[in-house]
Amino acid sequence: MNIRLAVEAEAQLLSALAMRAKAHWGYSAEALEGWRAELAVSPQDIRARPTFVAMVGIEFAGFYSLSPLG
Template sequence: MRIRPARAEEATALTELVLRSKAHWGYDAEFLEACRAELTIRPDEIDDRRIVVAEDAQPGVLGVASLEGTAPQGRVGLCFVEPSAIGRGVGRALYSHVMRAAREFGFTWITIDSDPNAEPFYRRMGARPVGRTPSGSIAGRELPVLEVVFVPRRDSWAHAWTEGRRPVHLGNVA
């Protein structure tokens, strides 16, 4: 499995993957249709939302995730796995990739508005619950909010020199 940036021409297929993944939890067609607008991935937002996909040679795209926002605060906007690939480590790989990218881009605080069924996954991955927020799609429904806070590394001259931002090394100069 490899993780790569999503491509604009994949937006429709990725939206359908997201909806299939959501349906895995037993939501009916009416519920999914109510969520469609919020879960739709548009071609023009792939780069801004930092959307990535996990893929395998067979059967192709296995999952999708995103890291959204501007450092130091961001959010996991998407983390969905093809139902046939659930339980195979795809979600873990996507989540880990997004968290590594968050650190690399200088994020210190990440929030996740989680589906209630996905909350145990995020908790196993180290996110901690901090509250609830109204659903953007279903009136009266609340979603768990989780967070990940990165403790800055203060163990090197690079941290002091860059104030915690990622250093760029050119020979022996950063």
């Protein structure tokens, strides 16, 4: 596994990954749709906060974003 900085062009991929990860827990389609905006990652998010992706080969395994305190 390699961890690297995300790039803005990956925002849509990261948003989809967040939705798949949340769906893993068996939430209803309605609940997932209600969280779509909250789980979305935008290019602006990646620009504004350090965002990292975990890669296994060429597959996205996960990601995280850091927010400043305050």
